[in-house]
Amino acid sequence: MAAVPPVSFDDVRGAAARLRGIAHRTPVLTSRTLDERVGAEVFVKGENFQRIGAFKFRGAYNAVAQLTPAQLAQGVAAYSSGNHAQATALAARELGTTAVILMPEDAPRSKREATAGYGAEIVTYDRYTEDRTALGEDLARDRGLALIPPYDHPHVIAGQGTAALELLEDTGGLDVLLVPVGGGGLIAGSATAAKALHPGVRVIGVEPEAGDDTRRSLASGERVVIPVPRTIADGQAVATPGEITFALNQRLVDDVVVVSDEEIVHAMRFAFERLKIVLEPSGASALAALLSDRVAPRPRRIGVIASGGNVDAARFAELLGE
Secondary structure (H helix, E strand, C coil): CCCCCCCCHHHHHHHHHHHCCCCCCCCEECCHHHHHHHCCEEEEEEHHHCHHHECHHHHHHHHHCCCCHHHHHHCEEEECCCHHHHHHHHHHHHCCCCEEEEEECCCCHHHHHHHHHCCCEEEEECCCCCCHHHHHHHHHHHHCCEECCCCCCHHHHHHHHHHHHHHHHHHCCCCEEEEECCCCHHHHHHHHHHHHHCCCCEEEEEEEHHHCHHHHHHHHCCCCCCCCCCCCCHHHCCCCCCHHHHHHHHHHCCEEEEECHHHHHHHHHHHHHHHCCCCCHHHHHHHHHHHCCCCCCCCCEEEEEECECCCCHHHHHHHHHC
């Protein structure tokens, strides 16, 4: 008998119902210039227009909303380089509880300020010398808080899958779905939804060259640990896939490709000049894979998840200026 997956399509549909009227139904962007450039119909899911500026609000809210009244009374904890931090802080505020967020000392200032602006307490750590998972678990245990991890949680994964669910509802069938990969929650949820609706769709993950832990793990058949990546894509600077996300992605993901930081910057510039949107580096990585010819053979209809736009003006100008 086949094992029951930790996240099902029914879980994604349940999350969609929970998020209705709370999360934004983000737009699907098209561009004739982009279509001509890559020789396909391209549909870009603009999660940079989501609340807190990234897809992470979907999973955080879906997880916090399923806590018991007693857990909500105690508060929540999370660890994140920025987007999940903001998402958990906002979800906590929306649901009438408090949040304590563990963030790396070098997290982008704009993300730290936004997290604090949603009312969260911030505790910092050194991402290159300390284990954020262990620190986060200790923090939650010591303070009696419910821990909402950034990706390795069934409710978080189901919530993230609603981005692909909406995209496919709006576009119909796709040949390929390109999804950024950090810890693997977005692609695990997206693949769960996509394969349920259109079993023939190819789901392809995209990682930065310096942070290809999921690609290596899928190739070896087990979770691989790499040094903490040094990449402009801070939202994808993960050393190893999650246990739950890896198990799902082994079953559902067709391939993982990598892009360089330079290719990510090129995609950010293209998105700004042609799509008229601002994407953070992690949010542009899937588009970068498409623009850099990482998808072959070229399919007819391609979905791209632009996962977030949380980059401050100075950093955006600095990256594009380089």
